[in-house]
Amino acid sequence: MSHQPDPRYDIDGDVYVSPRYLAGTTGFGDPALAPLLDLGWERHHDDLGNAYLNSPDRKIRLGYIPEGDDDGLWRINAYQDPFGAPTWGVCFNDSTPTEFVRAFTTVLATAYEQGPDAYLARPISDHDEHDPFLAVVPFLKQGWEIDRPQRGVFDVQAPDGHAGMEVTTGHLDPAAELTTRDARWQLWAGTSIDRPAWYATASTDTPVALLSAVTQCIADPAPLLRWRQDTRSYVEGMAQLTPVLPPGPPAPTPLDVQRAVSSRRPAALPATSVPRWSTSSRPALPGPRR
Template sequence: MWHLTATGTTPAPVLETLLDHLAAGKAWDTTIGSPVTEKTVTAATQPLTDAGWEHTVDGRWIRWTNPSRDAGIRFDAFAAQNPNSPLTTWTIWAGPSMDQPAWSACASAYTPAGLLADLSGELAQECGTRQVRTPSARRFVPVRAAASPVPLRSYASPHHGPQH
């Protein structure tokens, strides 16, 4: 099968996109055991290409980043060709850098291209609507804070630690 994991700070619109895709029954469009092809990668990242995101090839990785370089997707070609490996094939992220994201979602090789395209589209659409961060909210870099039904302080309070 396939799997996708997301950090606790992944914005609600990204999670809603995932849940909508699953609810629509579109999560089964990848044949188990089929290799990830160039066609799969192109379909999964088409929204980024359409939005003018830059892509680079660095060894086994292909990276797409937005113009401000604070959001992107990384595809690991090695992991894609070794689907039984514990390596992550797809990493979707936003924040200061991919190595220090404010949030991320990681997906396996068999994750449906349609789901990845929906998530790519959400990322590409919402990265331009980032809100200016205040000093008290510096720890957060939500993709769509203004439209999120959950206030930022519900993720964690900068003065009192995580809220439960």
């Protein structure tokens, strides 16, 4: 049987992708680097084209690594001691929508300006500001549901089942959290968490404010703008693509309306051609009788 194309995806040019977590990466890292570069963070590149940022106090490091050994495109670590082990680490893979990474770096820039008490703040249960549950709230407000309850795992999924967040409880290996997907927090989108289109991980002590910035961005119902040819194949059959229509003509102004009405009126006759009559007019004289 021949495959019949779905007319919903037989479009070209710019499109809006909804839900936004199925949009995929933009392919450009600059928007997510900008909030930190605006603070004057040092940037350098290696011979492969990977970019590395360091905060002025060397306590936060970001790697944008398109030529790395795995699909971890973005790796961000924070340190209590610049020469010690990372206090927390976050990873976004190479298909993660760039807007989600920018949401993280934007709040990270704000936290850095506030000082170590902000960007090294550990999650604390039942704490108004640092309760880890706060990172889940944006999803629940958009109708995401707690799914597959099981011991040691707290899982929340989108209504369509194509995105979710998994929170692991209990003890975890700190080194594994920084180098594998076995981290405290894992965000994903696609067909399942085992075969995600993109994923992001965050280790145990990642500040709640940074996690919440990402979950709020993911839960936002507004679509994301993409070039149709750049959308991933997994989008078809799951996401809604809406073409961006070219702008129409501007609405007419009152002056435009007045000119249009005037152009449709009949031209006025010359004053000399308009017959006039009044009570003072003399009656016409009779003609000569034959």
